[in-house]
Amino acid sequence: MLRPLLLLGISLNLTLLGADKPERPNILWITSEDNSAHWIGCYGNEQAKTPRIDALADEGHLFLHAYSNAPVCAVARSTILNGAYAVTQGTQHMRSRHPIPERFKSYVSYLRGQGYYCTNRSKTDFNFKGDDRAIWDECSGKAHYKNRAEGQPFMAVFNLTVSHESSLFPNKRGKEPRRLAASEVDVPPYLPDLPEVRKDIAAYHDKITTMDGQVGELLDELEKAGLAEDTIVFYYSDHGGVTPRGKRYIKETGVRVPMVVHVPSKWGHLTPFKRGGKVDEPVAFVDLAPTLLSLIGLEKPDAMQGRAFLGEHREAAPEDDMVFLYADRFDELYGMRRGITDGRWKYIRRFTPQLAAAPYSFYQFSMPSWVAYRKAWQDGELDGVHKAMWEAPQVEEELFDLKSDPWEVRNLAADPAHAERLVAMRSRLKGKMTEVKDTGLVPEPMWAALAGGKPITDFVRSSGFDFQGVLDLAFLASRADLGEVGALMEFASSDDPVKRYWALQGLQIAGQKAGLEAILTGLRDEHSVNRVTAAEALCRMGKEKEGRAAMLKELMSETHEYSLQYLINALMRVDAIDDIPEAWVNETLKDRKAGAYVKRFAERIKSGEL
Structure with a gap:
């Protein structure tokens, strides 16, 4: 009897001695800002100097086709956090705080439920109603995994801001350029070869090299703490950029990101990929949350739309896999x-x-x-x-x-x-928008009225909303086909305000006084966004006086934040900013209830920047 008890004691002691070693991997996410994949050496840029990221790729997995589903930060973060497309959640408009359904839960909540210590240093801006910081164990400029309980597994996010687009602004860029002369840099063909373009490219190479050094410092810190073999490391940028036609564009320069994942030997069973290899299968930000859960042994919740590309519950990429990309309102400016x-x-x-x-x-x-x-x-x-x-x-x-x-x-x-x-591919996109129930089909200024303060995604999925009919109409409206004017005019009198919106958009796009009768009727629509769309259509059809008058009438009576943003967008597009009364500008600047972006418009109007 003594021998079994002795063996049991030895076993318990060994267990206790290993208590500080996690039974599941730690996760370290290092994110940089605004740099697309082509700025990094291991992605083929011979002018880049990124030795630490390149070395990480040599020992890990380099994903050749990694994408941010959206080309701007807050929208991308909402996609990452909940593992669901922003256009499904209703979080696709930059810096909006619309409510989302409770079924969308952050990956942080699942990890903390499994005993993980979750830290975020320190970007939030998750783009939906709620307290961004409350979901974390720590969320600040000092948040760190070292503050966890002894032996507690961690998931830590470190966000590196040195490569943000503002780093090229004159008040922030510092000495420049240090490594490459402007005359030496490669100018990609999508950009004009201008001296300022060359200088910004040269300066940004320095920012990328500095960022690479910060990545190295975090990796060295992990190694020094004796945690490298217990920690799976992800490096990726939050979306593309940073020079013109990067950030905010769904071209490759705006959405294709560097993504390198290092899986230590101890956790090699969690990856099917060869160390030091390049991965061809497409991955996207919507896949990160399911992948993270899979790495700690959890299956993907029903509300998550992405694919786990690593871990116990990895899903192999479909042979015809496609990444879905989206762009809507960025700051003040609308567009879909x-x-x-x-x-x-x-x-x-x-x-x-x-x-x-x-x-x-x-x-x-x-x-x-x-x-x-x-x-x-x-x-x-x-x-x-x-x-x-x-x-x-x-x-x-x-x-x-x-x-x-x-x-x-x-x-x-x-x-x-x-x-x-x-x-x-057109059909494939249409099918994807149907699958995810793309809330972008409903103009943002209508959301509050149609959803009644509830999540817009619930309205879009309700039996009272003809999703397929609206989707078909949106494709029709964007074709600029004069042959479809008759159909658009019929939809302009629909009982559905969203169909009226797309019909009026289509008539505006078609132009040439197409559907004038329906457009004049649209000036009396119950929704401001439809009235403004009709007024802009009048301006584009040569009836500037009538269209501008209708817009200015709207300006003096409308108070809804998103309706005002949409209206000022229209006034800019028809060169009517000078028609805005100075009194309106001054009152808006003094109005504490005015939305931040509406105030920005007022400030730009007052300063003559618009």
């Missing part, structure tokens, strides 16, 4: 784009093709390259793709072969040789 890609072929659909492809935000115009790019266009110095970006209308469809055209400068949508692929 969707896309899909498998890493080789990319299809982009503009649902508001009457708008130019630049700008999608005013924030970027503190960057010298953006300012110079705009001035070169204004001065008539650009042609080809460089000029087209600033022109309206845009083509509603784009198709790119990323293998032969990685910078996406040759649109194949009108090429008969690719007609079959175009139709297939």
Whole structure:
């Protein structure tokens, strides 16, 4: 009897001696800001100096086709946090705080439920109603896994801000450039070869090298703490950027991100990929939460839409796997784009093709390259793709072969040789929008009225909303087809305000006084966004006096934040900003209840920036 008891004692002692070793892996997420994959050395940039990330890739997995589903931070974070598409949750509009259904729960809640110590240093801005910091054990500029209980597994996020687009703003960029001369840098063909563009590229290489050093410091700290063999490390950027046509664009430069994952030998059974290899299968931010849960042995909850690409519950990538991309309102400016890609072929659909492809935000115009790019266009110095970006209308469809055209400068949508692929990818996008119940089909200014303060996703999924009918109409409306004016006019009198919206959009896009009777009726619509859309259509049809008068009447009576944003967007597009009364500007600046973006508009109007 003594021998079994002795063996039991030895076993217990061994267990206690190993109590500080986690039974499940620690997870370290290192994120950088605003740098697309092409800025990193291991992704083929020979001018980059990123030795620590490159070394991590040599010992880990480099994902060749990793994507942020959205090309801007808050929208991307909401996708990551809950493992669900922002357009499903209703979190696709930049810095919005709309409510979301309780079924969407953060990966943090699942990990903490399993005893993990979860820290975030320190970006939040999760883009939905709630307390962003409350979900973490620690969330601050000092949050760190070292503060956990002894032996407690951790999941720690470190967000590196040195590569943010603002790092190229004159008041933040510091000495420049230090490593590469502006004359030496490679200028990709989607950008005009301007001195300011070259200088920003050279300066950003320095920022990337600094960021790489910070990645190294975090890895060294992990090693010094004796935790490297117990910790799975992810490095990725929060979306693309940073020079023009990067951030806020669903081109590769805006959404294709570097992603390197290092899985120590101890946890090698959790990955099917070869160490030091390159992974071809597409992955996206919507996949991160399910993957994280899979790495600690949990199955994906029903509300998560992504795919676990590592761990015990890994799902193999479908043979025809496609990443879903989306872009809607960024800061003050509205616009709706969707896309899909498998890493080789990319299809982009503009649902508001009457708008130019630049700008999608005013924030970027503190960057010298953006300012110079705009001035070169204004001065008539650009042609080809460089000029087209600033022109309206845009083509509603784009198709790119990323293998032969990685910078996406040759649109194949009108090429008969690719007609079959175009139709297939258009259908695939439409199917994906149906699958995820894309809430972007409902204009944001209508959300409060239609959803009654509840999540917009519940309204879109309700039996009272004709999702498929609205989706079909949105595709029809964005085609600029004069042959469809009759159908659009019928929808303009629909009982459904969302269908009326898309019908009026379609009539505006078609132009040439198409559907004038329906547009005049739209001026009396119950929803401001429809009245404004009708007024803008009048302006585009040569009836500027009537259209502007209707918009200014709307301005003096409307108080809803998103309706006002939409209205000022329209006033800008028809060059009617000078018509806005000074009294309205001054009152808006004094109004404590005015929305932040509406106030920004007022500030820009007052300063003459619009």
